[in-house]
Amino acid sequence: MSVIVRPYTNDDYEALLAVQREAFPPPFPESLWWKKEQIAAHVETYPTGAMVAVCDGIVAGSSTSLIVTFAGKPHTWEEVSDNGYIRHSHEPDGDSLYGIDLCVRPSHRSKGIAGALYEARKELVVRSGLKRFLAGCRIPGYHLHADRMDADEYVRRVVSGEFKDLVLSFMLRQGLTPIQVLDNYLKDEESLDKAVLVEWKNPAFADQPEGDEAV
Ligand SMILES: CC(C)(COP(=O)(O)OP(=O)(O)OC[C@H]1O[C@@H](n2cnc3c(N)ncnc32)[C@H](O)[C@@H]1OP(=O)(O)O)[C@@H](O)C(=O)NCCC(=O)NCCS
Structure with a gap:
């Protein structure tokens, strides 16, 4: 099996939508699947952060990122992603790459495809001299335990x-570490609308203090 990670273009829209349909089935809201205008906005605003994983010629997964200046404040997916358009939230001079989407077709999972997309994200952080990678990570297993514990404890036990x-287990295996639970991050029944902000630090900045940042 060969996996190639390359930038996506507007021509990939139908394939990207097919991946979203399979990767985010109900109860995930269909209204959050990528719209054609959002893909066009990613390609126009920050094409380097728009990545697709092609496996033996088939689009098997995708990931989308933008650059932000991170101050450690709680936020929602709509805020950080500019409602999925990134036009107004992308800061070319920011310090952190922020992932707003990652998905792999169920038929292609556990083959390292998301891992390949993560490698490409980390390479982009290093190549661009950014301090870190961040993402609001879904916790779809939380609803199974929520009657007995809060999200912080669930994250600790994962x-x-x-x-x-x-x-979240996948993110931890990629070397990302949890920073804080974000309430009302995204409409996501399984995660009870919560997410955990996770971080991967660029090794080039690992020994430097965080300064005034509240992380
Ligand atoms: C999370 C998600 C992106 C992972 O995709 P994936 O392609 O299956 O991920 P990988 O194959 O790289 O890694 C998954 C597991 O397979 C294992 N794996 C990786 N390469 C492997 C290989 N060649 N052979 C066997 N197993 C392998 C990894 O160790 C990993 O194990 P873990 O679950 O214990 O961490 C996928 O489950 C998904 O799309 N979920 C739904 C959408 C979603 O919620 N996205 C996240 C938004 S925050």
């Missing part, structure tokens, strides 16, 4: 290895 979460 980190300790007691629970496995489809998305």
Whole structure:
């Protein structure tokens, strides 16, 4: 199996939508699947952050990122992504790459495709001299435990290895670490609308203090 990560273009829209349909089935709201205008805005605003993973000629996964200046403040997906358009939230002079989407077709999972997209994201952080990669990570397994614990405890127990979460366990394996739980991040029934902000630090900045940042 060969996996190639390349920038996506407007011509990839139908394939990107097919991946979203499969990767975010109900109860995930259909209204959050990429619209043609949003893909066009990513391609126009920050094409380098728009990535597609092609596996043996088939579009199997995608990821979208933008650059922000990170101040450690709680935020929602709509705020950080400019409602999915990134036009007004992308800051070319910012310090952090922020991932607003990652998905892989169920038929192509556990083959390292998301891992390849993450490698490409980390390379982009290093190549661009950014301090870190950030993402609001879904916790789709949380609803199974929410009657017994809050989201902070759920995250701690996924980190300790007691629970496995489809998305957070993957992020931890990529070397990302949780910073804080974000309430009302995104309409997401399985995660009870919560997400956990996760970070991967550029090794070139690892020894430097965070300064005034509240992270
Ligand atoms: C989270 C998601 C993107 C992971 O995609 P994926 O392509 O299956 O991820 P990978 O294959 O790189 O890694 C998944 C697992 O397969 C394992 N794996 C990686 N390469 C492998 C290989 N060649 N052979 C066998 N297993 C492999 C990894 O160790 C990893 O294990 P883990 O779950 O314990 O971390 C995918 O489940 C998804 O699309 N979920 C729904 C959408 C979503 O919620 N996205 C996140 C938004 S925040």
